[in-house]
Amino acid sequence: MKNNNWIEEVIEALSDVVEYRTLAKGETLLAIGDVCNYVGRVDQGIMRMYYSNESNQDISFSFYLPGDVFTNYEGLLKEQVSTMEIQAMTAVRVTLLPKKELFALYESSFHWQKIGRLMSDAMFLHAKERIDFLLFLTPEQRYRYLMREQPQIIQLLSQKDIASYLGIQPQSLSRIKKRLALTN
Amino acid sequence: MKNNNWIEEVIEALSDVVEYRTLAKGETLLAIGDVCNYVGRVDQGIMRMYYSNESNQDISFSFYLPGDVFTNYEGLLKEQVSTMEIQAMTAVRVTLLPKKELFALYESSFHWQKIGRLMSDAMFLHAKERIDFLLFLTPEQRYRYLMREQPQIIQLLSQKDIASYLGIQPQSLSRIKKRLALTN
DNA sequence: CGTTTCATTGAACCGGATCAATTCTAGTGG
């Protein structure tokens, strides 16, 4: 999720409780069944949040590039165990804001309450984008959109991971690429 | 969108600028290209918000039953012209909160700022539900889910409208129903 | 009534899913 620098302000305000972590490629930050108790910001590397199916055909909800804010916001709000995993796609460095202190900050003043609303608005807009992406575009259109709007994703990640973001199987992505190559 | 009674409190606070409207079945409250400048609450009847395609194959984002809160929140936040329409499915009575006064109320105190955050959180959770619905369920599963969770919708609305919520064509819904009837 | 919209049904089509086999690639250890 993109942010408008309010995250910097929050990190500074919570500087004494902020946690910095480095993760190796493939390492899981939040597993299914855990309760998500932080909001994170990517400093270096790429993270992803995804739904994990029984087989290994998982569906990526979103990727997060440096500067992006990530959290299982639904789990945070509902105090539910997570239905999603958050994982490092590359070697990663992240800044983590503990939920307890973050929400306490919100309660401490009008200003911070407003920051909280802005964060929630940003979460909503991000989710809304994902809806439109899935609802209106065919798999092929999604891939073209991704090539146009987020070429870094395509360059840096495997076919398998890209397919999981498009909501299709790797084989189908392979065929889509072939189709597009022919019609150019 | 379901609410936790914060909407009552807001309506009361804004009672001198609240607008009540009655709409006939089929009437449009917000057209594409309009700027959405209110948050509404359904008093009686059913509303829906939907994306309108060139042909009349539109996609319903959501239906709203009495008590539900509706708004093109994305358009409200981004001050964009709407890409969705909001329409009365039946004879309807709604309460409308003008955006200007609502947002001014948010700025007036810590308490109202917090109410604003809760509203934003609710918008997010609603959008998230819709994502999961579309991402994980096949059209047939979506129909079954709807039968189980929101039977009122199925009873009260036409096949055409239900299909638009499921993200499929009316013909396909017809066949799904037939299939389910056979296997019972 | 008659007209219009909705719902159903049939036939052909299409694209993604699935199962399976093969190739390609990167990383590992001898």
Next chain:
DNA sequence: CCACTAGAATTGATCCGGTTCAATGAAACG
């Protein structure tokens, strides 16, 4: 440096379910 291995990517064949186009039947409404 090469051989081996495991995972990723490609390709083929087949299947399945939703789409599309078209026709018919049913219901709603003036």
